[in-house]
Amino acid sequence: MAKEAAGRARPGRAPAPAGRRARPRQAEVARLAGVSQATVSLVLSGRDLATGRPISAETRAKVLDAAHSLGYVPDPAASRLAAARNNLLGVFSFTATFPTDVRHSYYPFLVGVEQEAAAQGYDLVLFTGSSTGGAGAGGAGALNRVRLADGCLFLGRHAPADELRRLVADDFPVVHVGRRDEPEGLAWVGADYVSASREVVTALAGLGHRRVLLVREDDDAPASTDRERGFLDGLVDSGLPAGSDAVFRSGDPRHDLTADRVRAWVAEGVTAFVAEETDTGAAWRALRAAVDEAGLDCPGQVSLALLGSPPADLADEPAPMGFDIPRPALGAEAVRLLAARIAGGPAEGTLVACAFRPGATAGPPPAP
Amino acid sequence: MAKEAAGRARPGRAPAPAGRRARPRQAEVARLAGVSQATVSLVLSGRDLATGRPISAETRAKVLDAAHSLGYVPDPAASRLAAARNNLLGVFSFTATFPTDVRHSYYPFLVGVEQEAAAQGYDLVLFTGSSTGGAGAGGAGALNRVRLADGCLFLGRHAPADELRRLVADDFPVVHVGRRDEPEGLAWVGADYVSASREVVTALAGLGHRRVLLVREDDDAPASTDRERGFLDGLVDSGLPAGSDAVFRSGDPRHDLTADRVRAWVAEGVTAFVAEETDTGAAWRALRAAVDEAGLDCPGQVSLALLGSPPADLADEPAPMGFDIPRPALGAEAVRLLAARIAGGPAEGTLVACAFRPGATAGPPPAP
DNA sequence: CGCATTACCTAATGCGCATTAACGAGTAAT
DNA sequence: ATTACTCGTTAATGCGCATTAGGTAATGCG
Structure with a gap:
């Protein structure tokens, strides 16, 4: 493995890619402090104290001073490459x-x-x-x-x-x-959509509602599934019927969720509606629109809740019962x-x- | 610079930090393809084509195949270290x-x-x-x-x-x-606050205003100075008087800018007020309040403009004439x-x- | 006073990749 | 046939840092 002693060429890196050459390396710090690069590394990483590696206070100070005056910062790529970390x-x-x-x-x-x-x-x-x-x-x-x-x-x-x-x-x-x-x-x-949704249903039940309906879109993302589960759990917890007719699932709530349908539900005894939250807020929008069109007073005749936060453009309307994701x-x-x-x-x-x-x-x- | 030929120790890195050793290196790819690591680097970086460094199609294919079958992905830390930049x-x-x-x-x-x-x-x-x-x-x-x-x-x-x-x-x-x-x-x-402010004044002048007043705070940041300059430039451009009485400067607009003072200005012939924008929006708030309190109708009796965007909490009020910083x-x-x-x-x-x-x-x- | 410690520090090495001088093999030119 | 190149590939080197086996004074011990 001995290196060729003969005068071979020295490939490697070009001298200086023009750009900035100002960023100081540990080698410069070492030179300024009059120590070796290894010592600089030890001092700057604090590895000396941690591992009981003794470094004299004087040397520490010299290195620290030099590093500071040079504005030294470790190169993240190099740190990483050397199997350490880069914060x-x-x-x-x-x-x-x-x-x-x-x-x-x-x-x-x-x-x-x-x-x-x-x-x-x-x-x-x-x-x-x-x-x-x-x-x-x-x-x-x-x-x-x-x-x-x-x-x-x-x-x-x-x-x-x-x-x-x-x-x-x-x-x-x-x-x-x-x-x-x-x-x-x-x-x-x-x-935790499950718990949050359950809590909403529980609150509704606590207010006296016996028939609650979930309006959800036709999407099987975990976010939707979890909400439905929490909703159903909440019904069960409160001793309310949690059959499949407690959930209204629609691929296009804007068309399927009509005022007539809402009136029919209310006639059947539904007193509270819950909508899932999605990117578009389609379910919630449709629900609000249908209830409005049906001429039903919101807190008075029917209660509404949203399993999430209202879309940004509805931020100025009165906040619906529901929950906020603690982003x-x-x-x-x-x-x-x-x-x-x-x-x-x-x-x-x-x-x-x-x-x-x-x-x-x-x-x-x-x-x- | 010759290395010690004697059987010195081999410090360096510990064999393998246990964790992730699965990731293939260029060296493995090279071995599998039966070429050197350098060739792998050349082929994978496409540097051969770019710099006219020719690599035979056959070799290219071998390397590419090997890399693909091994699922090789370059280590960004190493790339960046070698390339002296990190993007x-x-x-x-x-x-x-x-x-x-x-x-x-x-x-x-x-x-x-x-x-x-x-x-x-x-x-x-x-x-x-x-x-x-x-x-x-x-x-x-x-x-x-x-x-x-x-x-x-x-x-x-x-x-x-x-x-x-x-x-x-x-x-x-x-x-x-x-x-x-x-x-x-x-x-x-x-x-460009200068141009933007000038444009606002020009618009006001275009509407027929002959006396316009700038309300600004007592701050000499470039942002304030520029606005004032643009304001004055705009007046001059429109052939309006741009004396020092066209600017009202106050360290505390909330107290200095009273309804009475506004009435007095209006009596003197001022028909439009312009406020500078600051972090707090103090000037604009004070101006609005004073005009309100003076019982003046805003678009009707006096025109108002804000050299910037309204503060967030006033976002729902009707947008004032002014300009938006294109952040x-x-x-x-x-x-x-x-x-x-x-x-x-x-x-x-x-x-x-x-x-x-x-x-x-x-x-x-x-x-x- | 000689040898073993102890305290401090340095030399040497490699991480994985990019880079480039140099080399071997053809091929063309002299 | 020797020189002159071109082409394709490789060996060697370093980027900046962390790591660790030693080395070298200074100190302790009997």
């Missing part, structure tokens, strides 16, 4: 981040993420779904860019299962935001879980409780 | 980033930043003012953390001049969001400028045009 947490979003309607869900989440990340000593790397930067080509291995960070959060329903699976299989710390069973061993955090809390919890994963913790799923919202659309049922 | 753009905010009131200005900006960054092939690193991650201590050299990125955007008025100066002096690519003259050679992007555009422009800086471009300042907003608070002056 960077990735955030990869699959949803279109930009349309205005997402503003209301993505940002609050980010607030929580940022706060908790800061608390844990991490900075954030925002990976953009459409970005083609970095190594792999745009579409295919785009997800691999995240490996630069110590771990990564994934947002949005459309995370490609196979790529995620690969990451998980390689034991790269990943946390998905939103319940997800797909890749085995994937950690996730999600809102900042969700973000914070995701970060906590991710940090735990990075530290070697298990890949578990975590539910975060939603906040019940009494609202102004529910009251006692009308006297018979 | 990371920093975003450092000095304002409290996440408190609710900033929500409305920070996020739209970030939208533009992210979009343009993605387009340019960069990912984003969000540095948090309070985060203590990384090497340097928290408070003092916190700004140095940003050096981990290829360049950095700075938001907020309170960027410490000396630290910024240091970065600029080291030729670290920096772009400040908001006009700024402080550190010589600092690149910045800002909204996404500003963000995008900032990224473009930063990318140019990284590529070795000059440190220039750039203005982005604001969008005129007709609003509903201005009309023709009342007949005399």
Whole structure:
């Protein structure tokens, strides 16, 4: 393995790619402090104190001073390559981040993420779904860019299962935001729709309602399924009939949910309606419209509830009974879980409780 | 530089950190394809075609096959280390980033930043003012953390001049969001308040107003100065008197701007009032309140305009005439400028045009 | 006073990839 | 046949950092 002693050429890197050469390396710090690069590494990583590796206070000070005066910052790529960590947490979003309607869900989440990340000593790397930067080509291995960070959060329903699976299989710390069973061993955090929905139904029952109807769309996402389950659980808990006629499922609520139909239900004894929350809020909109058109007074003659938050454009209307997804809390919890994963913790799923919202659309049922 | 031939120890890395060892390296691909690692790198990066470095089709195919069958994905950390750049753009905010009131200005900006960054092939690193991650201590050299990125955007008025100066002096690519003259050679992007303000005045003049008054706070930030200049320019352009009595400056508009004073101005012939925009919106609030209290009908008896966007809590009132800062555009422009800086471009300042907003608070002056 | 500690520090090495001088094999030109 | 190239591929090297076996004073012990 001896090197050729002869005067071979020296390939390697070109001297200086012109750009900025200002960023100081550990070597410069070492030179300035009059020590070796290894010592600089030891001091700056604090590994000396932690592992009982003795470094004299004088040397420490010299190194620290030199590093500070040079404005030294470790190169994250190098740290990472050297099998350490870089205090960077990735955030990869699959949803279109930009349309205005997402503003209301993505940002609050980010607030929580940022706060908790800061608390844990991490900075954030925002990976953009459409970005083609970095190594792999745009579409295919785009997800691999995240490996630069110590771990990564994934947002949005459309995370490609196979790529995620690969990451998980390689034991790269990943946390998905939103319940997800797909890749085995994937950690996730999600809102507890089941409990929150149950609570809404319980509140309605507590007000005296005996017949409650759920209006939901024709979608089998976990978010929908969970809400229905919670709804039915709530009915059962309150001793109310939870048959299949307690749920009205429609692929197009705007057309199927007519005023006539609402009147018919009311005639049958239904006094409260519950709508699931979706991206578009179609079920809720249809319900409101139908009730209005049927000439029914909302808190007076029928009670309404929404299993989630109202769409942004209806924010100025009186708040419906329902619950709010604690997005900042969700973000914070995701970060906590991710940090735990990075530290070697298990890949578990975590539910975060939603906040019940009494609202102004529910009251006692009308006297018979 | 000859290596010690003697049987020295071999320190280096521990054999295998247990965890993820499954990921194939270029070396494995090379072995499977029966070529060298260098060839794999050349083929996979496509650098052979680009730089005219010829690689036989046969070899290419062998390498590609091997890579595919092994599920090879490049390690971004290694790529970035070897390439001396990391395709990371920093975003450092000095304002409290996440408190609710900033929500409305920070996020739209970030939208533009992210979009343009993605387009340019960069990912984003969000540095948090309070985060203590990384090497340097928290408070003092916190700004140095940003050096981990290829360049950095700075938001907020309170960027410490000396630290910024240091970065600029080291030729670290920096772009400040908001006009700024402080550190010589600092690149910045800002909204063109001068033109936008002038446009508002011109619109008012076009409606027939001959006496227009600017209400501003007692602050000499560029943002305020620019607005005043644009205001005065607009008056001059329209052949209106632009004396010092066209501007009312107050350290505390809430107390100084009374209904009586407004009545007096109106009696003197003032038919339109313009308020500058500030963080708190104090001038605009005071103006609205005083006009209301004076019992003046807004579009009818006096016209009002705001040099900027109304504060978030007044978003539901009728939109005032004025202009909107195109925050996404500003963000995008900032990224473009930063990318140019990284590529070795000059440190220039750039203005982005604001969008005129007709609003509903201005009309023709009342007949005399 | 000689040898074993102890306290501090440094040399050497590799992580995975990109880069480039150089080399071997053809092929064309002299 | 020797030189002059072109083509295709490889060996060697380093990016910046972390890691660890030693080395070298300074100190302890009998």
